[in-house]
Amino acid sequence: MDFFWSSGGEENDSTNKSIDQGNPKDVGDTRRQIFDGPPHITLDNFFSGDQVLQYLGERGYQATMTCRRDRLPNLGRGKLDKIFFNHVSGRTVDQRSKVARFEQPIIAVKHVSANPETGMRPYTLTHCTFQSTGGTNISGVNALLEVGLYVRERNRGRGENKRRWAIEMNEARDTYLKTYSAVDKIDQTLLNYNINYRSWKWWHAPMQHAKAIAMSMAYNLYVQSCEGSVDPEWKMKPVTSTRFKQELSLQMVQYKAWNKKYPGDEMMRGATQWNKNRRGGAENEEVSLVRCNDREIRVSYEQYKKEKKQVRNGKKPRLCSDNLELLKEHIQSMTKVHPAACAYCGKRTVMKCGICDVHLCIKEGTSITTMSCPFDFHNDRLYGLGYKDCKELFCGSKNAKRFNKNEIKGNSNHMKDLIERYNRENK
Numbered sequence: 001m002d003f004f005w006s007s008g009g010e011e012n013d014s015t016n017k018s019i020d021q022g023n024p025k026d027v028g029d030t031r032r033q034i035f036d037g038p039p040h041i042t043l044d045n046f047f048s049g050d051q052v053l054q055y056l057g058e059r060g061y062q063a064t065m066t067c068r069r070d071r072l073p074n075l076g077r078g079k080l081d082k083i084f085f086n087h088v089s090g091r092t093v094d095q096r097s098k099v100a101r102f103e104q105p106i107i108a109v110k111h112v113s114a115n116p117e118t119g120m121r122p123y124t125l126t127h128c129t130f131q132s133t134g135g136t137n138i139s140g141v142n143a144l145l146e147v148g149l150y151v152r153e154r155n156r157g158r159g160e161n162k163r164r165w166a167i168e169m170n171e172a173r174d175t176y177l178k179t180y181s182a183v184d185k186i187d188q189t190l191l192n193y194n195i196n197y198r199s200w201k202w203w204h205a206p207m208q209h210a211k212a213i214a215m216s217m218a219y220n221l222y223v224q225s226c227e228g229s230v231d232p233e234w235k236m237k238p239v240t241s242t243r244f245k246q247e248l249s250l251q252m253v254q255y256k257a258w259n260k261k262y263p264g265d266e267m268m269r270g271a272t273q274w275n276k277n278r279r280g281g282a283e284n285e286e287v288s289l290v291r292c293n294d295r296e297i298r299v300s301y302e303q304y305k306k307e308k309k310q311v312r313n314g315k316k317p318r319l320c321s322d323n324l325e326l327l328k329e330h331i332q333s334m335t336k337v338h339p340a341a342c343a344y345c346g347k348r349t350v351m352k353c354g355i356c357d358v359h360l361c362i363k364e365g366t367s368i369t370t371m372s373c374p375f376d377f378h379n380d381r382l383y384g385l386g387y388k389d390c391k392e393l394f395c396g397s398k399n400a401k402r403f404n405k406n407e408i409k410g411n412s413n414h415m416k417d418l419i420e421r422y423n424r425e426n427k
Helices: 049-056 077-084 095-100 171-190 204-225 243-256 299-309 322-330 372-378 387-390 405-426
Strands: 040-043 062-066 106-112 125-130 135-141 150-156 163-169 289-291 297-299 335-339 347-354
Touching: 040 171, 049 062, 049 125, 049 135, 062 171, 125 171, 135 171, 171 204, 204 243, 297 405, 299 405, 322 335, 322 372
Parallel strands: 040 062
Antiparallel strands: 062 135, 106 125, 125 135, 150 163, 289 297, 335 347
16 A cells, blocks of 8 residues: 555566655656655444454554454453453433543553564554543554544534534544544546446446446546646646546557566466566566557567677577677577477468477478568568567568558567667677
8 A cells, every 4th residue: 555656667676665755765656756654544334343443553554443342352351351442332411421522531642663574663542542422442543643632613603603612532533533534535436437336246336336446536637737736847737537537548458467567467368478578567577569750560679689799509699680790690509300380471381490399481482572571570570470489579471461551660669779779789
């Protein structure tokens, strides 16, 4: 539940860490800090309990929540724990209970030291119990500096009919009431994000609700950033909520699990069915494919450089259109073996390139002028169009001969830019 803002660039191992104020930031981390520290979380009694407080405290979060009567702090006295807290619900409203509301609340505090071995942070647990209309218990972690009884004025009406009275209050209750109102605001916001469809699968309902909350909160963060309160450089006129949802939907349908930028992507079918060299992620930082200006997906510079410098088991690189001596070695290594699909055209052939260890057609016909696959497969400008490339990089089984002249020309122009960049970097 770490909150961060990414300013673009490739993902790396640093994305698994929050960038709170005071924490060191890795040199390769391109994210920009939004929050000064972990957020203050407010929860109702459904989430209360020592386990939740411990989990949040060890990770440096702040939290305030109402506590259920069956989840009061464990004092080690069994059933006698309850006598130290206000736990009776539905108490009769009489003179005694009204007076009890203005008694000082009972406070329990526990300080927990840091654990250097596990990296867990130090934290402070607080439990505030007091009498209101019934017994009220509020638990917190790293949330309260002090707790004391005071009164707050409430009023209703106007003019001569205006009434004023005092209600009991303490810091724990005040913090909870002020922050938990955000849930009501979220409910109001979710009316604009009606993500709903009928399904027999019950788990789709909480998934839809979670997506709606994520979309509404994303837009709120976007508006705050555009106001310039986070970073003056981000100040601009925000788009409407409708336009924001349209752009967000487009990004969602274009995102692929094989990018592995989010937790759980590596387990999805969209990632596991791809070749490992094709997937993204921290363990494979280079991106194999990119979307060009003409909206076509082609091989990236990282993938081209990897194939250009390919040295596996002492074998020489595959792409050698700028090295006739190396191309000659590839042609001379051709031998006759068992039949299999050609790595460029996909047709069955019995010839195999000994250096690349792939099958390649010598020629399509009887004439020497039909000899193309050995040259096309080792041609830098045609990289990504072959049968083997389509199958491994694009997870498809297209026949390279089906590409029309415009597609081949577009790929050639794209590879020309990559070749020039490679030559500049490797002078």
